[in-house]
Amino acid sequence: xxxxxxxxxxxxxxxxxxxxxxxxxxxxxxxxxxxxxxxxxxxxxxxxxxxxxxxxxxxxxxxxxxxxxxxxxxxxxxxxxxxxxxxxxxxxxxxxxxxxxxxxxxxxxxxxxxxxxxxxxxxxxxxxxxxxxxxxxxxxxxxxxxxxxxxxxxxxxxxxxxxxxxxxxxxxxxxxxxxxxxxxxxxxxxxxxxxxxxxxxxxxxxxxxxxxxxxxxxxxxxxxxxxxxxxxxxxxxxxxxxxxxxxxxxxxxxxxxxxxxxxxxxxxxxxxxxxxxxxxxxxxxxxxxxxxxxxxxxxxxxxxxxxxxxxxxxxxxxxxxxxxxxxxxxxxxxxxxxxxxxxxxxxxxxxxxxxxxxxxxxxxxxxxxxxxxxxxxxxxxxxxxxxxxxxxxxxxxxxxxxxxxxxxxxxxxxx
Numbered sequence: 001x002x003x004x005x006x007x008x009x010x011x012x013x014x015x016x017x018x019x020x021x022x023x024x025x026x027x028x029x030x031x032x033x034x035x036x037x038x039x040x041x042x043x044x045x046x047x048x049x050x051x052x053x054x055x056x057x058x059x060x061x062x063x064x065x066x067x068x069x070x071x072x073x074x075x076x077x078x079x080x081x082x083x084x085x086x087x088x089x090x091x092x093x094x095x096x097x098x099x100x101x102x103x104x105x106x107x108x109x110x111x112x113x114x115x116x117x118x119x120x121x122x123x124x125x126x127x128x129x130x131x132x133x134x135x136x137x138x139x140x141x142x143x144x145x146x147x148x149x150x151x152x153x154x155x156x157x158x159x160x161x162x163x164x165x166x167x168x169x170x171x172x173x174x175x176x177x178x179x180x181x182x183x184x185x186x187x188x189x190x191x192x193x194x195x196x197x198x199x200x201x202x203x204x205x206x207x208x209x210x211x212x213x214x215x216x217x218x219x220x221x222x223x224x225x226x227x228x229x230x231x232x233x234x235x236x237x238x239x240x241x242x243x244x245x246x247x248x249x250x251x252x253x254x255x256x257x258x259x260x261x262x263x264x265x266x267x268x269x270x271x272x273x274x275x276x277x278x279x280x281x282x283x284x285x286x287x288x289x290x291x292x293x294x295x296x297x298x299x300x301x302x303x304x305x306x307x308x309x310x311x312x313x314x315x316x317x318x319x320x321x322x323x324x325x326x327x328x329x330x331x332x333x334x335x336x337x338x339x340x341x342x343x344x345x346x347x348x349x350x351x352x353x354x355x356x357x358x359x360x361x362x363x364x365x366x367x368x369x370x371x372x373x374x375x376x377x378x379x380x381x382x383x384x385x386x387x388x389x390x391x392x393x394x395x396x397x398x399x400x401x402x403x404x405x406x407x408x409x410x411x412x413x414x415x
Contacts, residue, residue, distance in 0.1 A: 002030055005075040005313045006047075008065060009033045010088045011055045013081050015041050016359055020294050021080065021287075024305035029313075032068060034061060058087040065091045076313030080286045085109065089285075098264040098314045107260040108267070108285035111153050111193060114260060118280055121259035124252060125280045126196040126272075134174040138167055140194040149195040150177035162372075163197060163228040173228075176372065200274035202281065203243065204235075205253055206288050206296065208307040208317040212263045214254050217307055217319035218296030219244055220288070222270075223330070231371040234330040234397070237295040238390055239321055243273075252278045266308045268292075290376075291384060295327030298356065298386045327356070327386045328393035331379045332404055337369040338411040344380050347403045354387035354396035358403075367411050380406060 007029040012018055019041065025031065026045040033042060033049045042049070050064050068074060076097055079088035086109050092100030099105070107113045115128040127144060130153070131137045141148045141164075150173060152160035160177050164170045177192050206218040219241050223234035243249055253269060260283060268288035270281040287293045293304035301322035310317040334341070346358040362368060362380045369378050383400035385393045 004028065004030045005309075005315075006030045006032065006072055007309055007313060008068065008074050008077045008091070010061065010077065010079040010084050010091070011035060011081045012042055016361070017289065017291060018080065020297065021305035021308070024297075024303050025309045028306065029309055032072075032074075034064060055084055056087060058090040061087050061091050062094045065095060069095055076309070078308055078312040080308070082109075082284065082286060082289075085285050098312060101261075101263070104260065104262055105265075105285045108262070108283050109154075111151065111282055114283055115193070117260045118256060121255065123256050123259050123280055124277060126198045128193050128195045131192055131194050134171060137170060137174060137192065137194050141167070141170055144194065144196050147197040149193075149197055150174070151193045151195055152177055153191050153193055161230040163230070165228075169228070198272040198274050198279045198281070200272045200279075202270060202272050204268055204270045204288055204292060206266065206268050206293055206304060207253065207257075208266050208311050208319055209257060209262055209264055210311050210316055212257075214257050214267075215307075215317060215319050216244070216250070216253065217302040217317075218288070218293055218300065218304065220292045220295065226371040229372045231375070232290055232331075233333075234328065235290060235292050235295060236326065236328045236390060236393060237292065237299045238326045239300040239324040246278075249273075249278045252280065256280050256283060264311055264314075266304070266311060290331075291329045291382075295329060295384065295386075298384075299323070299325045299327040325386055325388060326390050326393045327384065328390075328397050329382060329384045330397040330401065331376075332381045332383075332401065333370040333374060333378055334368055334380060334406070334408060335370065336410065337373050338367055339369065339408040340367050340411050341365065341380065342407045342409060344404075344406040346381070346383075346400065347405055351399055351403060352392070352396045354385040354392050355400060356384040356386045358383050358400060 022045040030047040033046050034055050036055050039049050077092045079085050086105050089102045089105040112130045118125050129140045147163050147165045150162050162173045164173050202222040204220045205216050207214050207216045220235045220237045225231050225233035266287050268284040272279045287304050302319045307317040307319050341364050344360050360381045385396035387393045
């Protein structure tokens with residue numbers, strides 16, 4: 001056997017959004033992957049793999065991991081897919097590996113448990129109440145005062161999140177918050193949180209946590225669109241962001257991790273910067289999505305994949321930056337619901353040097369919608385930029401948006 005640590009990775013996610021992680025960690029680790037189908041593009045990064053009927057079944061994952069561990073000892077387990085992080089924690093717990101605390105991960109996965117733990121420890125956050133019916137939501141909103149936020153208990157990426165300004169809007173949006181789901185989301189009998197509206201701007205911080213020590217390595221500022229819905233349409237990561245030196249913010253980050261007793265792993269914490277100071281929105285037990293850690297890698301040099309792998313095998317992570325740049329991403333959508341795409345591409349001539357990637361996500365013939373119906377799966381393309389300043393990054397994304405060429409037609413109604 002190689003002297004490289006043996007790391008079990010559970011699933012991968014979309015190649016366009018996650019391959020950079022495998023590309024970073026494969027040279028330093030022997031990677032074995034659990035998947036639900038034979039690997040394709042992943043193969044070049046893997047030492048081995050196991051195809052399972054489902055990677056959502058914790059018992060099946062544990063059984064397969066025990067078999068693999070008997071043959072070739074596993075040093076750590078890693079997952080960056082929200083739908084599978086809890087099952088992965090069961091594997092780590094069964095094998096006695098770092099991050100093997102199912103209750104710890106569930107305090108992130110279940111937003112109500114997160115809120116409860118933060119409240120018990122006095123960590124600043126919006127007031128949050130779990131409700132079962134629209135009538136309970138209306139009564140709670142009257143006590144909190146409008147506007148309020150309706151938020152699903154079990155989802156991520158701002159799915160199902162909506163700001164409502166009065167009782168009529170709450171009634172109109174109740175089903176959106178209550179019924180929005182994804183096929184792999186956990187089920188709770190009581191599904192919706194009514195939360196105090198925290199006015200400000202939202203950021204996220206990715207951090208590696210090793211033996212309880214929180215080491216931030218990527219701070220992103222979130223761009224939201226399609227109000228009153230909270231669609232994440234872009235992000236910026238600035239290696240010289242002054243918030244990285246904000247002592248109050250960093251203390252809230254540390255206190256939040258202590259409150260949920262998070263000791264080992266990587267986290268993606270979302271925080272609203274308000275006039276009253278930072279307030280925690282949620283903590284996810286994984287690295288961020290939407291290419292945020294990728295932007296951090298490009299802007300700072302701190303490698304999110306290597307940080308995540310290190311803490312997974314019980315090693316001190318190295319998140320030392322080696323550059324001071326800015327990275328940005330912007331996602332693009334069609335204008336009308338149920339648009340059938342005829343074409344989509346970028347005109348790549350004459351674009352600024354800050355352009356890093358121009359990526360088409362959909363093909364002609366596919367049907368898509370903008371938010372709220374389309375959500376993040378409605379995106380037709382995205383662009384990333386890397387430059388020496390925020391202004392240059394933003395200008396590059398503006399140019400990319402202007403260069404996007406797409407056409408489509410309305411979907412014909414069903415007979």
